[in-house]
Amino acid sequence: MTATTPPAVSMLAPARPRRPRAARVLLAAACAAVFLWPVVMVAVGAFRTSLPGTPGGWTVTKLVDTYLSPVTYQVLAQTVFFAVSVTVVSTLLALFFAWVVARTDTPLRRLVTPMMGLVLAMPPLFFAISWGMLGNQRVGLLNTVYQWLTGAGHGFFNVESWFGLILVSSLKAASFSYFLLLGPFLTMDRSLEEASLTAGAGRARTFFRVQLPLLTPAISGAAFLTMLAFLEAFDIPEIIGIPAGIRVLPTQIYSHINATYGGQYAEASSLAMCLMLIILALVAVRARLLGGREFTTVSGKSYRLERWKLGRARWLGTGGILGYGLLALVLPLAQLYLGSLQSLFGRYDGFSLDNYAAVLDDAEITGAIRDTALLAVLGGLVTVVVCTGLAAVLRTRGGLAERLVTISVWMPMALPGIVLGLGIMWSFLSVPGLNQLYATIWILLVGLFIGAVPVGMRAAEGALAQIPRDLEEAARIGGASRVRAFAGVVVPLIVPSLLSGWLLVAIMISGNLAIPVLLASPTSQTVSVEVLKLYQSGEISQAAAVFCVISTAMAAVGVVVGVVRAVLSRRTLLRGTG
Incomplete structure (x- = not known):
């Protein structure tokens, strides 16, 4: 008596129809035409002698002149300094708030996530305008209140400066980085900390020697995306940076396009190519640094999420929450709504x-x-x-x-x-x-x-x-x-x-x-x-x-x-x- 071979599964279900190869190729070609063609045209525009859509020839002169110009490298240096500064400050802020929410008993910690959500949802243009009004050196709300309280004839803060540009951008960027870091903090196993503490390390050493290395992918990912976002940021640098004489690559590209005598499109395309190359280089460097490395933050045993008891220090965390909420949400919204009722910006009477x-x-x-x-x-x-x-x-x-x-x-x-x-x-x-x-x-x-x-x-x-x-x-x-x-x-x-x-x-x-x-x-x-x-x-x-x-x-x-x-x-x- 022979054993009966069970029918193959493939005989019970109809064979999957293969999508025609032509349809898949057509879809790939359509996506390339829609999403990649503009990138190609930016590069092409750097070699054109004419405006977009008009007859003209080809040249490398404008590309070479742009890359040999000292102004280009001054703008490039300011762009890198701006992006790096915002990345460092905003990542540190996001790390602090993610740690406070996920690992401590700080009062008001439950307010952080909705507060960050509101800051993130506010368009960068309006966030920049709100601070452009708040930090106006003559009639901004901050300087006006300061003059009322002290009797001084001048303000104390000018948002149209390097400090103001980095501060406003970092407050905005921190909300983005916070949501990228909160999840890893919430899922990290407390047993890793306990092992370090049992071995005699203090809490500070445990945090810097155990937690931070394990959070490297999350931190580097948040920092990397923030760096990309502010290498290409336009809204805040245009509103706050340009009046201060600070130019970055996106605002310089815009100024070339809006230049007199029809615009300087070849120069704008040349700078755009530079910006794209920087971004691609950053992508390659990050892949090189983190490729193949493993980082485990959640174990299969003894998974716990106990909170640190901070004692009196928890009020420092509360102060940080209130300070950020005041600077990133309350004051900007108050300035916008108050300013909308002023007959002339800076007049604090006759609201209508x-x-x-x-x-x-x-x-x-x-x-x-x-x-x-x-x-x-x-x-x-x-x-x-x-x-x-x-x-x-x-x-x-x-x-x-x-x-x-x-x-x-x-x-x-x-x-x-x-x-x-x-x-x-x-x-x-x-x-x-x-x-x-x-x-x-x-x-x-x-x-x-x-x-x-x-x-x-x-x-x-x-x-x-x-x-x-x-x-x-x-x-x-x-x-x-x-x-x-x-x-x-x-x-x-x-x-x-x-x-x-x-x-x-x-x-x-x-x-x-x-x-x-x-x-x-x-x-x-x-x-x-x-x-x-x-x-x-x-x-x-x-x-x-x-x-x-x-x-x-x-x-x-x-x-x-x-x-x-x-x-x-x-x-x-x-x-x-x-």
Whole structure:
């Protein structure tokens, strides 16, 4: 009697249809055209003798002149100094607050995370404007209160300085780094500390010799991303740095484009190439330093999260929390709302709602609000839908075409917004047909979509990671096609997460300045561009009023989205248990 061989599993389920190779290649080519072509065009623009979209020849003269100019290296040195300083200060702040929240019994520690979330959500442009008002040497709130209290005839703080630029940028960057460091601090096993303490090391030595080395990937990752963000930062250096005579590469690129006699686009592209090379070099250095090293912070045994009892020292942590909250949230918001009620910035009498009336009666501003709302809603929707489709494709197969798609969609993350805007400008104006879209709202939509794709991909991949593939495979076995299985089974389960991703991308788009400042036109503006114009023209109180209007509207939208998301999550849960 012979044993019966069980049927092969492959005979029970239909064979997976292989996606046609042509379709995968077409998808990779489309992603490269959308996401990589602007990068290529930036490099091409450095060798052109003409403006974008106009006939001209080729030359290396402007590239060589730019790289031989002493001004270029002065700006480069200031850019590196600025980015390194902000990275060091903000990472130290984030380390302190993450440690306070995760490992100590400091009072008010539960306020840190929501406070950091609000600081992170505030667009950099408005954060810079708030401090530009607060630290105004003549009529800023800080200096005015100081003069009232001391009777001095002058202020004590000038935000338009190196100290002010680094302080404001570090306060903003600390909120970003905090969320990157909080998780590793929360998951580190206390038994590692106990082993060090048992061996005779003190708490300080344990922290510096045990905890910090184990947190190297998280700390270096937060510092690396902060460095990238502030190498390419435009909003805060433009508002605070330019009046102080401090120029960094993004603001210098912008000044070349806005130069007289039609702009200096070849010089701007040359500086953009320099910035891209620095960022790529940083990526390679970090991969070299941390490649192959292992860092374990959570063990499988005796996992505990006991808090340090700080005694009287815990009040120092409380003071730090209150100080940061005052500088990064309370004072900036108070200055913006107070400034919006002033008839003239710096006058602390005769408060009224005239600025709100002026803003709402201004056709350019209301048009910018309308365009920004359209771009945020439509751009957020398109980004989330496209990223969900791409994430679904990328998780099913890992071939060469898929790797090219991955590289393409993540490239904008390493590209400064001002450089991306320049690349899109060259791309549209240099291609017949596409140049008809220049100076319209559609080129703004394309630029903001490309800039938001890395965030959309992160949201989509995170949502799909929560759904086991077994559910989709079960639908496939039941006869559903791949598309129908994904749309009918997976999408309904991830709708709440995608809704949150939509809101996140919409907020990011609505606050973006670096891309619209190059692509906007008199007929298609965004709120950020209009606010920059108001601030630079001296209409500071109206700029503050725009923020108050937008923030109130966004808060209302956030509440509605939160309610809708809660309802959808509840329905999804009931469907899963029904």
